Amino acid sequence: MKNNKYIKYLRWVILGFFLIAVTREAYLHQVLGGGVSPSIHALCPYGALETFYSLVFTGTFLQKIFSGTMILLGITLVIAIIFRRGFCGLICPFGTLQEFFGIIGRKIFHKRFIMPLVIDKPLRYLKYVVLVVTIYFAWKTAGLWMDPYDPWAAYGHISAGYESLITEYLIGTITLIIILVGSMLYDRFFCKYLCPMGAVYGIVSKISPSKIARDKDKCINCNLCSKSCPMNIDVAKAGKVTDAECISCQACVFSCPSAGALEYKTGKKTLKSLTVIILVVGLFATGVIISKTVGVFEVIPKQITAESKINVDDIKGYMTIKEVSIGTKIELKEVYKKLGIPETVPEDTKLKEVSNFVEGFEVDTAKEKLK
Numbered sequence: 380m381k382n383n384k385y386i387k388y389l390r391w392v393i394l395g396f397f398l399i400a401v402t403r404e405a406y407l408h409q410v411l412g413g414g415v416s417p418s419i420h421a422l423c424p425y426g427a428l429e430t431f432y433s434l435v436f437t438g439t440f441l442q443k444i445f446s447g448t449m450i451l452l453g454i455t456l457v458i459a460i461i462f463r464r465g466f467c468g469l470i471c472p473f474g475t476l477q478e479f480f481g482i483i484g485r486k487i488f489h490k491r492f493i494m495p496l497v498i499d500k501p502l503r504y505l506k507y508v509v510l511v512v513t514i515y516f517a518w519k520t521a522g523l524w525m526d527p528y529d530p531w532a533a534y535g536h537i538s539a540g541y542e543s544l545i546t547e548y549l550i551g552t553i554t555l556i557i558i559l560v561g562s563m564l565y566d567r568f569f570c571k572y573l574c575p576m577g578a579v580y581g582i583v584s585k586i587s588p589s590k591i592a593r594d595k596d597k598c599i600n601c602n603l604c605s606k607s608c609p610m611n612i613d614v615a616k617a618g619k620v621t622d623a624e625c626i627s628c629q630a631c632v633f634s635c636p637s638a639g640a641l642e643y644k645t646g647k648k649t650l651k652s653l654t655v656i657i658l659v660v661g662l663f664a665t666g667v668i669i670s671k672t673v674g675v676f677e678v679i680p681k682q683i684t685a686e687s688k689i690n691v692d693d694i695k696g697y698m699t700i701k702e703v704s705i706g707t708k709i710e711l712k713e714v715y716k717k718l719g720i721p722e723t724v725p726e727d728t729k730l731k732e733v734s735n736f737v738e739g740f741e742v743d744t745a746k747e748k749l750k
Contacts, residue, residue, distance in 0.1 A: 419535030484563030
């Protein structure tokens with residue numbers, strides 16, 4: 380039990396690391412721009428599903444999605460095949476954020492709330508509906524249409540300021556608040572009811588050889604395993620847990636006071652909780668490191684040089700006036716003239732910041748003027 384306590388803390392350290400890392404990148408994206416730091420979409424495996432249709436049929440990624448996003452999807456699907464929803468329980472930053480708010484909720488209310496089964500059961504299918512709807516419209520519109528409504532995107536734009544949250548990301552911000560408040564009352568609120576990526580991993584996990592196995596002879600029927608499960612799986616009544624909701628977080632194993640009563644098994648092999656954590660995080664890290672080493676992991680656009688050739692439609696707000704000139708092969712003076720930008724505006728000004736000098740300037744309008 381003492382060792383379990385330390386392993387439990389290790390899990391929190393790992394979860395905290397990934398949340399801090401992604402939050403830092405989201406902040407840098409807002410401060411330095413997409414050419415320097417990736418958007419939160421590029422770091423989310425779901426972006427790869429959204430761009431899949433466009434990539435297959437046109438050979439291009441949706442805006443803000445890159446090869447690294449596809450690789451993240453591949454790595455997490457491999458994890459799901461072997462360790463069920465291990466990515467959700469041991470790595471996912473948004474899952475971590477919910478767990479942190481769950482701790483705050485328990486400090487405030489001094490209890491864990493359980494959604495009534497008559498409501499909980501149908502709500503569990505809602506994430507599959509979200510998956511189908513969001514993928515359908517992403518493929519139909521060939522864009523990240525969900526962006527303004529996405530709570531994770533809203534989180535990534537907190538550093539952009541209050542105005543961005545109440546205008547461009549108003550619905551996403553409201554949804555984020557609902558999710559975080561919901562997580563204070565019900566563990567992993569978004570994971571249970573709304574996460575489309577959780578739905579994907581849940582479907583894939585059906586072929587996973589991993590499971591939580593309960594030895595009825597060693598079980599003392601304390602029910603602590605069921606009480607500790609953030610996904611509200613009734614572990615104490617199961618011979619083995621193969622539920623699509625299981626996120627392999629090891630919480631039930633940590634809580635079990637009877638040695639050997641609960642074990643994590645992959646096939647016939649019993650794995651210690653520490654081993655599961657190391658293997659899941661190690662597999663994820665190894666996949667990223669190898670793909671970076673061979674040069675195929677990209678989550679930001681390539682730097683614009685004299686050899687670059689970009690279409691006007693591919694111009695982004697983080698690009699400077701000079702980069703637009705270089706990439707489109709339009710003379711710098713002509714860019715200033717076509718866009719109605721005074722030459723007193725520095726050439727290293729990002730397009731999205733030109734509005735600070737030219738009232739009403741918009742990047743989309745600029746694209747049309749340059750065509």
